[in-house]
Amino acid sequence: MTSFCPESDAVNCAVALERLDCVWIDPVPDEPLDADLSAAMEHVRQCSACWTTFEKRRECDARLAMIMQTILVPVGLREQLLARTAEMSVDLNINTDAILKTGNDLPVNGKPLVEKLGHREGTYEAALLRRRAWTITTAAAMLVFAASGSWLWHAMQGRPTSVQTLCELTPLTAEGLPIVQDLSQLPALPQSWPRIKGLKIIGVPCWFQPPGSKTAASWIPFELRQPKSKPIHGVLLTMLRENVLDPPSELMVQSALLKYAHRAGKPLSVAGWSEQGVVYLCFVNDEPAAIERLMKLTMPTAA
Amino acid sequence: MESPELQQRVAELIGQHYELLYRVSFRLTGSTADAEDLTQQTFLTAHQKLHQLRELESAKSWLLAILRHHFFRNRSRAARQSVPLDSLPEPSDSIDEPTVFDSEELQLALNELPEEFRFPLVLYYFHELSYQEIATQLDIPLGTVMSRLSRGKQHLRRRLIAEETTIQALIITPTSSLTR
Ligand SMILES: [Zn+2]
Numbered sequence: 001m002t003s004f005c006p007e008s009d010a011v012n013c014a015v016a017l018e019r020l021d022c023v024w025i026d027p028v029p030d031e032p033l034d035a036d037l038s039a040a041m042e043h044v045r046q047c048s049a050c051w052t053t054f055e056k057r058r059e060c061d062a063r064l065a066m067i068m069q070t071i072l073v074p075v076g077l078r079e080q081l082l083a084r085t086a087e088m089s090v091d092l093n094i095n096t097d098a099i100l101k102t103g104n105d106l107p108v109n110g111k112p113l114v115e116k117l118g119h120r121e122g123t124y125e126a127a128l129l130r131r132r133a134w135t136i137t138t139a140a141a142m143l144v145f146a147a148s149g150s151w152l153w154h155a156m157q158g159r160p161t162s163v164q165t166l167c168e169l170t171p172l173t174a175e176g177l178p179i180v181q182d183l184s185q186l187p188a189l190p191q192s193w194p195r196i197k198g199l200k201i202i203g204v205p206c207w208f209q210p211p212g213s214k215t216a217a218s219w220i221p222f223e224l225r226q227p228k229s230k231p232i233h234g235v236l237l238t239m240l241r242e243n244v245l246d247p248p249s250e251l252m253v254q255s256a257l258l259k260y261a262h263r264a265g266k267p268l269s270v271a272g273w274s275e276q277g278v279v280y281l282c283f284v285n286d287e288p289a290a291i292e293r294l295m296k297l298t299m300p301t302a303a
Numbered sequence: 304m305e306s307p308e309l310q311q312r313v314a315e316l317i318g319q320h321y322e323l324l325y326r327v328s329f330r331l332t333g334s335t336a337d338a339e340d341l342t343q344q345t346f347l348t349a350h351q352k353l354h355q356l357r358e359l360e361s362a363k364s365w366l367l368a369i370l371r372h373h374f375f376r377n378r379s380r381a382a383r384q385s386v387p388l389d390s391l392p393e394p395s396d397s398i399d400e401p402t403v404f405d406s407e408e409l410q411l412a413l414n415e416l417p418e419e420f421r422f423p424l425v426l427y428y429f430h431e432l433s434y435q436e437i438a439t440q441l442d443i444p445l446g447t448v449m450s451r452l453s454r455g456k457q458h459l460r461r462r463l464i465a466e467e468t469t470i471q472a473l474i475i476t477p478t479s480s481l482t483r
Contacts, residue, residue: 010355017453018449018453019449020454021449021452021456022434022448022449022452022453022455023433023434024427057456057460060460061428061456064409064428064459065428065429065430067405067406067409068330068409068425068428068429069326069428069429070406071325071326071329071406072331073321073325073326074325074335074339075323077325077339077342078317078318078321078323080316080339080343081321081342081343081346082314082317084343085310085313085314085317085346085347085350086310088347088350088351183406200322225308261334266354275463276313
């Protein structure tokens with residue numbers, strides 16, 4: 001890279017940057033560059049002003065993509081969709097013609113969709129849409145993953161709770177727990193979590209308030225799915241460090257495992273650690289090996 | 304296709320793609336309820352038109368095309384609250400400083416974009432379709448997609464950077480309300 005902007009280039013700075021705005025180049029393009037894009041890339045590599053902008057945009061894009069994709073999927077959505085389409089199967093059997101004679105084709109292999117599908121007013125579809133009866137629709141579907149932890153906390157001060165109490169009393173299902181209505185009040189997730197592939201928040205965050213304590217913890221269900229490994233389902237409990245009587249140390253895999261027990265006949269492993277003033281307790285309904293795998297990924301250097 | 308077989312194939316499509324479709328729907332519509340509706344509309348139409356899907360590998364782009372169809376049709380019926388096209392900034396070569404923003408801020412900025420800009424932008428950030436595929440889906444020239452992506456991205460950068468002060472202030476005042 002040189003430190004001047006070549007005036008004689010086939011593309012100028014603005015054109016080069018605009019062109020490169022439409023492809024992912026992180027760190028290499030995710031698709032072959034055509035002649036125009038190659039020229040733009042060549043320009044940017046040789047122009048220090050463009051390169052600086054390009055690098056910052058790329059960084060910004062990576063964060064935008066991460067936050068853009070981090071959305072909680074409502075619990076039960078899959079089942080609801082299955083039920084709706086199954087109901088439709090029944091309807092189709094009753095009145096196949098009425099539905100199939102909508103005439104227009106939908107795109108296959110990316111061909112444009114013909115614009116006029118049958119309107120659904122008064123159809124099963126409209127009725128189904130009106131009948132939305134999700135149990136958790138009131139919960140917003142976003143979890144704030146802002147890397148710096150742009151979060152607020154319920155300022156509920158009370159007697160600190162012991163880790164032992166949290167280990168024993170934290171529920172493993174959301175039943176009866178109040179839903180977090182304002183997700184901006186959630187603490188940041190463990191720093192490495194947004195970067196762990198296959199790790200997702202799979203339900204709706206709730207508040208959990210241990211008995212005898214005025215302090216609420218956030219209760220976040222998650223799932224880790226990775227190739228060739230058994231999926232891990234669990235709950236992440238987070239509390240401000242000052243509200244925990246005996247907060248665990250900073251994250252070290254060996255010291256993170258707190259407890260291995262059985263609850264309701266199933267194995268239960270708990271790991272705990274502290275990060276930037278927040279205590280994280282991770283509950284997994286499985287043998288310790290599962291949570292050890294997760295902890296290794298959670299280690300700051302591993303992710 | 305017989306009904307049980309049809310339902311089985313639809314169930315497979317749902318299992319494989321519902322999360323992606325919901326997330327894309329959420330970013331397009333900006334609300335949980337609308338995203339659920341859009342996801343449901345997409346799968347109901349997919350169910351209805353499944354005979355047109357010849358290759359399972361193309362299922363994702365096929366579903367996204369159905370989703371796009373419903374999105375634009377729903378939006379055309381709803382009152383538009385987005386900013387006019389020509390009020391979007393022209394791409395500039397100014398240096399964009401990295402900033403702190405969260406999911407909600409991002410959504411607000413997305414909501415301000417006209418649907419024609421929002422759709423390619425969301426798909427771009429989900430890494431699901433290339434700009435060529437977006438152009439094919441929207442049936443618009445490549446240059447138009449490039450321009451919309453660039454201007455849309457510029458809008459996000461400006462909006463999210465412009466709000467940096469507000470967000471930073473919220474971070475350091477943890478007892479204040481987020482209500483704005
Ligand atoms: Zn340049």
